[in-house]
Amino acid sequence: MYTKETSFSRRMKQAEQHAASLLQQILIFVLIFLVIFMMVQIQNLHGTAHVVNYAGLVRGATQREVKLEITGTADDMQIEYLDKILSGLKYEDGNYNLVSLKDPAYQQCLDNQIKYWELLKEEIYTVREKGYENTNVVSMSETYFEYADETVTAAEQYSEKIAARIRLTEIISALDILLLIFLIVQQQIQHIKAVRENHILSKKAYLDVHTGLPNKSRCEDLLNSSGFITEPLCFVMFDLNNLKEVNDTLGHAAGDSMIANFAHILRKVVPEKDFVGRYGGDEFIAILYDTTSGQADELLEKLHATIKQYHSSNMPDAISYAYGYSYSMNYKDCTLRNLLDKADHEMYLNKQAQKKKR
Structure with a gap:
């Protein structure tokens, strides 16, 4: 219709x-x-x-x-x-x-x-x-x-x-x-x-409706359009843990709520000048411009503290995530795609380490 x-x-x-x-x-x-x-x-x-x-x-x-x-x-x-x-x-x-x-x-x-x-x-x-x-x-x-x-x-x-x-x-x-x-x-x-309508439609085409963040298409465009990085930049990869388990036990509405809440918190913690996007179903990326590795650690600590504060009043909808990041100044002639691969690998190692602690 x-x-x-x-x-x-x-x-x-x-x-x-x-x-x-x-x-x-x-x-x-x-x-x-x-x-x-x-x-x-x-x-x-x-x-x-x-x-x-x-x-x-x-x-x-x-x-x-x-x-x-x-x-x-x-x-x-x-x-x-x-x-x-x-x-x-x-x-x-x-x-x-x-x-x-x-x-x-x-x-x-x-x-x-x-x-x-x-x-x-x-x-x-x-x-x-x-x-x-x-x-x-x-x-x-x-x-x-x-x-x-x-x-x-x-x-x-x-x-x-x-x-x-x-x-x-x-x-x-x-x-x-x-x-x-x-x-x-x-x-x-x-x-x-x-x-104006075309501009709005263009923005909607690159917008993830559920979270309000740039979607995977926008993320891919950004990754593909970037050349060699010459500035201090930190690429962070996030992956929500146990999303399938939440969907199976509490329902997809609970899983959707967890995704939306994490996206909201992530966008709130990461400075406005930096990029935050939903890269996949339970994957998110953040590109921190003009940032040192020390500043990236501080931001991740702030994210951890914000999530912990959120848990204190939302135990039924607890958020668990793994992350990994890569710093441009540690590599020569790297692109955003290179940093994505390295951050993804670090995130995988972090996820495995979290599983061993359980």
Whole structure:
């Protein structure tokens, strides 16, 4: 059941990570599209602003042209100039870099203005022949001004539409970026959690659950990773006596209790800087760093006294052990594995000596 639940949980996490990654990719593509769309709209806005300026210029320049014609000052170059601007506004031709706005309302207003401009031009030519008193050029000029004003207004409204699109695109882009940041932060948090969980699992993989000490795998890694020892170091091997007898007579719970209690006492007596691990079922090792043989003897005496004190209140769960140790300074070019073998041999001799005394 645990395996199935764990497998299901793992699949759910993987599915969530895949969904988050897919969503992140979609948001990135959406953001790219929005940026491109915004750039196009900004370019259109610039072109629209140019159109608004020239449409307003036509409005004012036409009024000036009519005033000149009324005063008897003909200006064909001004008429040609106005023709070119209107043509540029309609067809994007000429030398003014004008664009034709893709807006039906604006195009309709511009068409009306161009048609009426043709009528106004005919009236201007009539003024030149008959004088302005015999024409409707003034009233037509006012009407044309209204047409031109409608064109400018339509261009401004179209410009406002583009600006509104840009603002909306900016808002959507900001939301997209915020969501992307949220996903990235969430993924980072999950990554940190995963690293921590892996670290905890890694520590558990090297932890003896029953005693809380490093297990045999951790001990072996330490033994295998060590090179020649150049510092004063003492390697101690411990073996609990009569564990099988305790298991057979008092039960495995009593045997487990004896193992756990000895591990607790050993870890308490041995300084924190030094290594203590469970090497096997009833075997323990201690590596005493920067320690002399005399200091090792003192520590073993302290362990013996602590065990004796423990026995005074726990006779039914008495702890008996054999030990042996080896000192690095007594050997040349030795490794932890060499010291383990020598300490194990000494421990065997100590165990045999204890049996003879019984």
